[in-house]
Amino acid sequence: MPFSRPTFVWQSLRDTSIPETFAYQVVVSKSLGFDTAETSAVLADTLWKPIRNLNSGQSYFWKLVAVGDNGNEVVSQPAKVTIQISFAPILPVPNAVLKIRRPTFIWRPIRDTSTVGPFDYQVMLSTDSNFTEIQVSDYFSDTTWKANFSLEAGQNYYWRAFAASNSGDTVAGTVSKFLIVALPVNLYLPSSATRLKQPSFAWQKVIDTSTAETFSYRVILSNDAGFFTAESSTILTDTLWKVPHKLNLSGVYYWKVEGVSDSGGSVFSNVQNFTVLPPTLIPRLPLENANVREREPTLTWSSVRDSSIPDTFLYRVQVALNGNFQNAFESPFLADTSWQISGALQVGGVYFWKVMAFYSADEDTVQPSSIIFFREQPSRIIIPDDKGKIQEGIDVSLNGDTIWVKPGTYYENIFFKGKRVKLISEAGPEATTIAKYVDGLQLVNFGSAEDTTTLLSGFTITGANQVAGGAAIKISGASPRIENNRIVGNSGDAGAIWVEGGFPRIRRNVIAKDTGEAAILFFGNSGGAVINCAVADNFGHGIQMDAATSIQVTNSIIAFNSRYGIRSINGTNLNSSISYNDIFGNSAGHFFAILPSTGNLHADPLFLGGSPFSYHLSSVSPCIDSGDPGYAVPAGGGSRIDMGAFEFILTRGDLNGDGIFTAADIVLELNCVFLSTGNCNLTIADLNCDSQLLPTDVVLILSFVFLGSPFPC
Known part of the structure; x- marks a missing residue:
């Protein structure tokens, strides 16, 4: 019962058989035996309110004694009542975790309408639930109280409010627990x-x-x-x-x-x-797994920064051919963040590099950078400086590289392996030779889809011997350019060039004294172009193709071969263009199953000859100025491009076009001036540039050849 002074109510006693009335007394005790009891006054009414408060939390027993006018007494059965006046805490809530040291306590006020006296409150605070040791506030009428002392961090606290009325009655509130934690210092x-x-x-x-x-x-x-x-x-x-x-x-x-x-x-x-940790040190260039084109590359890295100190940093680079940096070479101490390697690196070599930084003001070393590796891959590879063999140069090359070969004879069998590279001799075929290394094997092989960016230029290719299913040069499923070479003295199924499933461009080559079915052999659906070549003095056909082959043969000399000049097998070839060529002196005839186009000659090309035999044109060759007029004329040429591998260059006084000035040129000059015979082109025979051929021109060439006197123009 939530009242401290409850009202006791009972039923009036009635006995309708007699006129007797009753008075009442209420007896209240804490025990059922009523050993100690409180008794009300004699009451005529059927209700009674105690004059003092009963204790909250206490059970009481009460009974009614009724006394009649004639003295009769009736006692009721006892009844039990429990007085329970309570009030609950609001803040801190039960099991709260507080990050303040002086919390505010709030609780619900007591509402007891059975008494007129107000309640004052006191907060009890303890570190144990039994309130063995307590700290208490003053009494006050409000239902809030802020602690006026600091509580201890890390401690559990128990609290309750204690209420006291003006009549002296007290009521204890519900116990609640909270924890004070340390103020956060993050x-x-x-x-x-x-x-x-x-x-x-x-x-x-x-x-x-x-x-x-x-x-x-x-x-x-x-x-x-x-x-x-x-x-x-x-x-x-x-x-x-x-x-x-x-x-x-x-x-x-x-x-x-x-x-x-x-x-x-x-x-x-x-x-x-x-x-x-040490500052971050990052290699910049070369990048990981890069192909470095420079022979003395520059290495760069990030600068080291430590904004907390005024120190500057010094750097040192290490470079080696292994990740363990054995036998490494290193830079001096550097203030800059770049360093150019001094001394050419090994072409194709895989190099590892790292950079270290040092604090300038003390001996601390920044942790080395990550290790980066790169391949030294210059776009220009020189044989034998960078690599001893041509094949080694090709092996380390990358697409787009140029491999320059110095004069010498290289005994090798070369495979391009799909590389889109240019293989060029520095001094031309007169000084640079690729010669047989293994019998029965082609000297140069294109068999991995090489395209027109792949070039073979400036070599004498000789000595291929008994090559089955091939020739000195074998092209299979590829389209390289074969230019400015002498392909001589080879033997195989084809003597010089075997083309199967490709479209090569064969230009300005001398193909001579080779032995095979043909000097140049095209199979099946192969194609390509043979332009400005001299295919002469071969044992076999000059050029042989399949009926399905589609090739262009232009501005070339096909002469003095032991069989046909140009031959088709498996039917007549209708797909090829054979124009502006000199086809002459081939033992079996000019063509077999071939439909030639326009502009072809059948005249002795009048090679310059000599020993060793030169396939340059002599000054009286019918092939001079007889090529396809649609082609550009090389510098120093005449009015049209020539047929053959070498353009006849019009040099004043060199009437036979052999590049030297001798008595032979004097004889030709005499023939022009006095007999009007020979190649009397004014560009080469008019030595004083008066547009006439006169005895004065004979005097000028005599003075030039024997005295070294220059021509006046």
């Missing part, structure tokens, strides 16, 4: 790692909204987790502190912050550790 920086040798420390400001106190701070720093050896900052009002000295690289440090209130109380942050 650490911000450094976190788990820093790359600054002299870092700044930052943390969260301590705020207790329950008090007006402010906090100052102290940073505690140590290199051991137990803080056995530690240093402390001065007392700080700010939440930022920079350590006044450099920390050790790779050192692990522990730190915490103490917050000290105005009243002297302390709160501590958790301990946080961090590692001092």
